Amino acid sequence: MRNFDYHRPTDIAAAARVLAEREDAKLLAGGMTLIPTLKQRLATPTDLVDLGRIAALKGVRREGNGLVIGAMTCHADVATSPVVREAIPALASLAGQIGDPAVRHRGTIGGSVANADPAADYPAGVVGLDATVITDRREIGADDFFTGLFETALEPGEIITAIRFLLPKRAAYQKFRHPASGYAVAGVMVADFGDAVRVAVTGAGPSAFRLDAMEKALGASFTPGALEGLNPDALELLTDMHASAEYRAHLVGVLARRAVAAIA
Amino acid sequence: MGQFGIGQPVRRKEDVRLLTGKGRYTDDVHLEDQQWAVFVRSPHANAKILSIDTSAALESPGVTHVLTGADLRDGGVKPISADMNFTSREGKPMFKPERRIMPVDFARYMGEPLVLVLAESLEEAKAAAELVALDFEELPCVTATARAAEPDAPVIYSEHGSNVSVHWENRAPDEIDAIIAAAPHKVTVDLVNNRLIVAPMEPRCAVAAYDPADDRITLWSPTQGVRPAQASFAQLLGIPKEKLRVISDDVGGGFGIRSKRYPETAAVAFAARKTGRPVKWRGDRSETFVSDHHGRDQVNHCVMGLDANGRILALRLETIVNVGAYCGDNGPRLPIDGGGRIIPTGYDIEKFYFSVKPVYTNTVPTDTYRGAGRPEANYIMERLMDAAAQECGLTRDEIRRRNLIPLSKLPYRTQMNFVYDSGDFVGVMEETLKAADWDGFQARRAESEKRGLLRGIGIASFVEQAGGRPTEEMRVKLGADGAATVFAGTFSHGQGHETVYAQMVNDYLGVPFERIKFVQGDTDTTPPGGVGTFGSRSSMMGGVAVRRSCGQIILKGKRIAAHLMQANAEDVIFEEGLFRVGVSSVTIEEVARAAADPSKLPEGEKPGLDESNLFERxxxxxNFPNGCHIVEVEVDPELGTVQIVKYTAVDDCGVVLNPLLVHGQVYGGVAQGIGQALTEDAVYDESGQLLTGSFMDYGMPRAHHFSHIEAHFDETQPCKTNEIGVKGAGEAGACGAPPAFVSAVCDALKPYGVKHIDMPLTPERVWRAIHSAKPRAA
Known part of the structure; x- marks a missing residue:
């Protein structure tokens, strides 16, 4: 790890100021990706801005027909929060399946969403639950947020402050874990909002994406059987040493059917 | 005898220390004025080194020295040369490329150390390492095992003209081929024994200091025995072994790879002397992935002929073993006369042809890893037996029953010239079948099916060999206070020797368990004939030497006791810590006290009760540990995932010295075996980059992959080649688990006509096997 200046602001404005003023400042949330990257000397920021002391970024609250989770809320807190469990049990379940206990007690929702790892779990939750990413400047709809491999709509220096989820009538998340990393080889969030169904996939493409055909089919008939023959096109999915695109396409189909079966 | 004697499940003495963070590992060694070492490694799999420019690194803050292979060579450091010479049937010698410590001409695998940077701090050393400018000309590379043996594969060492080191054969194949051709039944299997990254919990580490007054280097490093390390590193450094002291404190796992000569260790020792300041190197995890020797990596082509009754008539085996870029200390030896010499394991086969081609590739050298050829050999035989069962229309237990060497044929000389002294292979299998409720499987399969899961059961009957190098020295000393100290030539790196030798001394001498100390891992105190711990040898080699040392103590004790009791030494009986003649007796404690007092000794007797024994076998x-493992799995046919639901093991490791420790060996071996069969695979891409470069990509098995392991021992056949009746226990699980597991998964997929899937049985591979078979099954 190379030397850097470490900042620990207590409010968002101070954090934004450091980001703006310093040459190559990086935000540190839970550090689950950034710290290993620093240790391998693959990232060499001049400054680290630790968001851990900004109280406004933490916590879970109900807000009208929504659930708002502060960006610095760790996965374990989301997984065990009675508020989340009551409002969107599928989201609590998703958070509880991330990594291992150590990761869940350090990693944060804001960090995960901003990092946009193609195999992270939260992107499926954000897209599937039609969430809104709230930053210090604006609100970004889930469908516009993830733009590519490790890429988001965030502008330089923009800080995620919270994620607001809509409450579905019912939702379920199914994940196929990679045996080594625990990341999703494929993960599917199915959410039924009454007037619309959303199906979001992570782990299988460069970033989280929705499956229109599955959404339409489930809108007509919310049964596992409705998804037969609607697996995504393997040509559009990732192939790596862990899983071929063909297998991933198959997994997405199985996981989607199992998610529906769990709540149908 | 007693609750701390042989055979008792005594809890490990060392655990409180180790589990409360009081262990002392090499990384805990910090020397005053030490420099931190970082190695610059080859980014290429195969490349000509055009230039090495260290000038910028030398200017970097905190840097003290930058050494290249030229500095080592000029300083008298020798290349690593493997002590083995196999020849082809025509008498052609094997080819062993020179392995320079930090070569200056060619880099032969990604991760090969090329430059050593020393600095005041680790961070400064890392920063400077990035400034070393290396210029390469990349060359075509080869990494895949079978590919390396093909005539049109890129040849790494042009001076040899082929990647095949030697084509070794045990005999001419003609007679075998003729028998197989005429056999009523014939089976062919092609197998991959996947390459593994060993990844012991403690990464590799070396600290060295040079004392000019003594002209002696002290090297702290995790090993599996300090004496061989002393001899081999002294040889590499070109110094007499007295000028090198090796200390291994606590070690977090060895598994075979820890005992090898690594270039980094030699370079660190050299640098300490060259620079006159201590040097410390600690490999980080990803560094150990590309620099610690890997394990396994064979492909096998196996053909077997059987008669109408399913009796094996002849066997033909062809193995290609990927030994990596250089000839490791044991690499090519493993299938031929290392652990793999156990082939054809427990089966009564008189007509056997065996061909081995070790091939060089642009990968980390492979070497011994838990079993070191035995798991590969047993995997070959067990996959063959499953195929034979299917071919002959017999059950998997019946084909084994018909071919395992019966107890009545012992002692049995194998085609590879081992003599099995003891072992009821059929009996152990029958016991396991019963313990696993083999006959009740169909009901369990039906129950799983109701839950949409395919259940399978698999069996493996294995034999391995243990004992390793034929000498070992152990010393037992009784102090004047009656406390005992064991000075071990073996080296515990997790096995629990501190406990088990204390049990033996407690048993033999009656010294209280808690008054028995254990010393190992320092060439200043380790007996000169010490060898170390590998190949499951410590129970037999160290155990017998401890027993004989204790015997020598008793013999001398009798003379002293006789003198104290004014009796004849021949009349003294020693039992449970008491020397007795008639109604008089003295305790061993009293004898120990007297032994330290020259006035109480018989004439001519030297003071002290301090005996060393060099056991030469x-x-x-x-010895030939053996066993049978039965695994049950459930396969989710939609996902291709496999879950172990039942595991039954019966192991014959002779007399069990401590069942707790031996159970631990079985569990650990099974875990590593299942790792190989289910999740582990070291993958290189075509350009020679290691794709599985960290635990994010390399799948170590986790607790949830396992079910409870029901482990039993069969102690009815004590070993006849040693006086305590022990057989090794370390490798059993790694031998039994992979074939039993693969057998179980193939059994589960029987409805789809699946006969074999190569390890590791990843969900995608299992799914593909089902998926591709589906149209035919429908």
Missing amino acids: EADLM
Whole structure:
């Protein structure tokens, strides 16, 4: 790890100021990706801005027909929060399946969403639950947020402050874990909002994406059987040493059917 | 005898220390004025080194020295040369490329150390390492095992003209081929024994200091025995072994790879002397992935002929073993006369042809890893037996029953010239079948099916060999206070020797368990004939030497006791810590006290009760642990995932010295075996980059992959080649688990006509096997 200046602001404005003023400042949330990257000397920021002391970024609250989770809320807190469990049990379940206990007690929702790892779990939750990413400047709809491999709509220096989820009538998340990393080889969030169904996939493409055909089919008939023959096109999915695109396409189909079966 | 004696489940003495963070590992060694070492490694799999420019690194803050292979060579450091010479049937010698410590001409695998940077701090050393400018000309590379042996594959060492080191054969194949051709039944299997990254919990580490007054280097490093390390590193450094002291404190796992000569260790020791300041190197995890030797990596082509009754008539095996870029200390030896010499394991086969081609590739050298050829050999035989069962229309237990060497044929000389002294292979299998409720499987399969899961059961009957090198020295000393100290030539790196030797001394001498100390891992105190711990040898080699040392103590004790009791030494009986003649007796404690007092000794008797024993065994009189493992799995046919739901093991490791420790060996071996079969695979891409470069990509098995392991021992056949009746226990699980597991998964997929899937049985591979078979099954 190379030397850097470490900042620990207590409010968002101070954090934004450091980001703006310093040459190559990086935000540190839970550090689950950034710290290993620093240790391998693959990232060499001049400054680290630790968001851990900004109280406004933490916590879970109900807000009208929504659930708002502060960006610095760790996965374990989301997984065990009675508020989340009551409002969107599928989201609590998703958070509880991330990594291992150590990761869940350090990693944060804001960090995960901003990092946009193609195999992270939260992107499926954000897209599937039609969430809104709230930053210090604006609100970004889930469908516009993830733009590519490790890429988001965030502008330089923009800080995620919270994620607001809509409450579905019912939702379920199914994940196929990679045996080594625990990341999703494929993960599917199915959410039924009454007037619309959303199906979001992570782990299988460069970033989280929705499956229109599955959404339409489930809108007509919310049964596992409705998804037969609607697996995504393997040509559009990732192939790596862990899983071929063909297998991933198959997994997405199985996981989607199992998610529906769990709540149908 | 007693609750701390042989055979008792005594809890490990060392655990409180180790589990409360009081262990002392090499990384805990910090020397005053030490420099931190970082190695610059080859980014290429195969490349000509055009230039090495260290000037910028030398200017970097905190840097003290930058050494290249030229500095080492000029400083008298020798290349690593493997002590083995196999020849082809025509008498052609094997080819062993020179392995320079930090070569200056060619880099032969990604991760090969090329430059050593020393600095005041680790961070400064890392920063400077990035400034070393290396200029390469990349060359075509080869990494895949079978590919390396093909005539049109890129040849790494042009001076040899082929990647095949030697084509070794045990005999001419003609007679075998003729028998197989005429056999009523014939089976062919092609197998991959996947390459593994060993990844012991403690990464590799070396600290060295040079004392000019003594002209002696002290090297702290995790090993599996300090004496061989002393001899081999002294040889590499070109110094007499007295000028090198090796200390291994606590070690977090060895598994075979820890005992090898690594270039980094030699370079660190050299640098300490060259620079006159201590040097410390600690490999980080990803660094150990590309620099610690890997394990396994064979492909096998196997053909077997059987008669109408399913009796094996002849066997033909062809193995290609990927030994990596250089000839490791044991690499090519493993299938031929290392652990793999156990082939054809427990089966009564008189007509056997065996061909081995070790091939060089642009990968980390492979070497011994838990079993070191035995798991590969047993995997070959067990996959063959499953195929034979299917071919002959017999059950998997019946084909084994018909071919395992019966107890009545022992002692049995194998085609590879081992003599099995003991072992009821059929009996152990029957016991396991019963313990696993083999006959009740169909009901369990039906129950799983109701839950949409395919259940399978698999069996493996294995034999391995243990004992390793034929000498070992152990010393037992009784102090004047009656406390005992064991000075071990073996080296515990997790096995629990501190406990088990204390049990033995407690048993033999009656010294209280808690008054027995254990010393190992320092060439200043380790007996000169010490060898170390590998190949499951410590129970037999160290155990017998401890027993004989204790015997020598008793003999001398009798003379002293006789003198104290004014009796004849021949009349003294020693039992449970008491020397007795008639109704008089003295305790061993009293004798120990007297032994330290010259006035109480018989004339001519030297003071002290301090005996060392160098046990020398006839080289081939090893011991042959064996067992049978039965696994049940459930396969999710939609996802391709496999879950172990039942695991039954019966192991014959002779007399069990401590069932707790031996159970631990079985569990650990099974875990590593299942790792190989289910999740582990070291993958290189075509350009020679290691794709599985960290635990994010390399799948170590986790607790949830396992079910409870029901482990039993069969102690009815004590070993006849040693006086305590022990057989090794370390490798059993790694031998039994992979074939039993693969057998179980193939059994589960029987409805789809699946006969074999190569390890590791990843969900995608299992799914593909089902998926591709589906149209035919429908």
